[in-house]
Amino acid sequence: MKEAENNPIVSLIASIVSPFIMLFGLYVIFHGHYSPGGGFQGGTLLAASIILIRLAHSSHTGQLQFPAKLGTPLGSLGVLIYYGTGLAALWWGGQFLNYAFLPLAEEISLRRSWGILLVEIGVGLAVMAILVSIFDDLLEEEDHD
Amino acid sequence: MKDQRLKIVNYSLLLIFLALLIYASLGLSPRGDLNSWVNREESAAHSPNAATYYIRHAYHDTHSPNMVTAILADYRGYDTLGEETVILTAGIICFLLLRRERRKTKNSKNKEIKAEK
Amino acid sequence: MHWELELVFFVILIILALVALMVRNLLTAVVMLNVFSFLSALLYVVMGAVDVGFTEAVVGGGVTGVFLVVLIFKTTRRSTD
Numbered sequence: 001m002k003e004a005e006n007n008p009i010v011s012l013i014a015s016i017v018s019p020f021i022m023l024f025g026l027y028v029i030f031h032g033h034y035s036p037g038g039g040f041q042g043g044t045l046l047a048a049s050i051i052l053i054r055l056a057h058s059s060h061t062g063q064l065q066f067p068a069k070l071g072t073p074l075g076s077l078g079v080l081i082y083y084g085t086g087l088a089a090l091w092w093g094g095q096f097l098n099y100a101f102l103p104l105a106e107e108i109s110l111r112r113s114w115g116i117l118l119v120e121i122g123v124g125l126a127v128m129a130i131l132v133s134i135f136d137d138l139l140e141e142e143d144h145d
Numbered sequence: 146m147k148d149q150r151l152k153i154v155n156y157s158l159l160l161i162f163l164a165l166l167i168y169a170s171l172g173l174s175p176r177g178d179l180n181s182w183v184n185r186e187e188s189a190a191h192s193p194n195a196a197t198y199y200i201r202h203a204y205h206d207t208h209s210p211n212m213v214t215a216i217l218a219d220y221r222g223y224d225t226l227g228e229e230t231v232i233l234t235a236g237i238i239c240f241l242l243l244r245r246e247r248r249k250t251k252n253s254k255n256k257e258i259k260a261e262k
Numbered sequence: 263m264h265w266e267l268e269l270v271f272f273v274i275l276i277i278l279a280l281v282a283l284m285v286r287n288l289l290t291a292v293v294m295l296n297v298f299s300f301l302s303a304l305l306y307v308v309m310g311a312v313d314v315g316f317t318e319a320v321v322g323g324g325v326t327g328v329f330l331v332v333l334i335f336k337t338t339r340r341s342t343d
Contacts, residue, residue: 032211032214033208033209033210033211033214034209034210034211035211036211036213036312036313036316037214037313037316038213038214038217038218038313039218040228040317041316041317041320041321044320044321044324044325045320045324047325048320048324048325048328051325051328055328071236071240072236072237072240075232075233075236076233078229078233079229079230079233082225082226082229083226086222086226097222097223097226099219107208109205109206109207109208110208112206112207112208112209112219113207113208113209115218115219116207116209116214116215116218116219119218119222119225120214120218122229123225123229126229126232126233127229127232129236130232130233130235130236131325133236133239133240134235134236134239134329135328135329135332137239137240137242137243137244138239138243138329138332138333138336139332139336140243140244176309176310213313
């Protein structure tokens with residue numbers, strides 16, 4: 001947050017821990033079928049790893065990793081992936097959000113599984129981008145004073 | 146003196162609320178009770194219960210062993226859709242409310258440039 | 263099943279909530295709320311709702327704490343009432 005509080009120990013530990021949190025977040029999103037978790041939790045973990053870098057390093061380094069401009073577009077993209085999955089099912093002749101009509105696999109149960117995965121990716125992307133953008137908005141005023 | 150009386154009123158209200166909550170929780174069935182209405186196959190109105198359907202068919206329908214994910218993203222997909230829309234709305238509202246400063250400074254800069262011209 | 267464990271958790275939860283209400287320093291209150299979230303996540307896991315516990319630990323213990331600390335950093339650290 002403040003440039004003067006750039007402690008080397010804190011920044012080193014943060015840069016070591018942050019990739020592992022990010023990896024765990026991706027695991028939680030993509031392994032949501034088999035273990036507890038899903039899009040919301042995984043997206044929050046991804047956002048936590050990005051926010052950790054932003055807190056520990058200077059704000060410039062955090063902006064290099066994930067620019068603040070990307071927040072709202074990526075969040076909208078996540079919601080659009082969700083709506084797009086539903087509308088694709090509508091396009092191929094089913095009901096809205098009925099994944100059994102998506103032409104992704106032969107078996108109907110596997111089709112539903114892939115549909116759930118698509119939706120979870122959308123949720124994770126939206127939650128990550130929006131949490132980071134809220135954090136950026138809270139600290140916005142300081143950079144421009 | 147007035148503060149003291151207010152404090153007494155506060156704590157007595159809290160205690161009454163606590164007693165009410167404990168009394169209400171006595172009516173709940175114990176967790177994991179097979180005979181409670183939630184865990185039966187038929188509800189009290191003799192219609193099939195949703196929970197038993199999910200437990201029996203979730204794996205065959207969606208091919209995902211984690212039942213919670215199947216319910217959240219497939220059976221109750223509309224719910225998650227609404228939840229995500231709410232999150233997006235919250236993000237956009239934070240964007241609109243908190244990023245106003247920068248737009249003002251940009252406008253003022255533009256005005257300055259125009260004034261210089 | 264594990265009623266002794268749950269009793270200990272509930273007692274600590276009530277103490278933490280009271281401390282978070284009473285204390286003047288807002289940073290202490292935020293830390294107490296974080297510990298509250300983690301303990302309630304443990305409680306959910308003991309009850310068998312692993313998914314809910316995971317969500318509570320990630321959101322209540324992680325991101326909410328960061329946001330509240332940022333808000334305290336932006337405003338004031340002492341509560342006036």
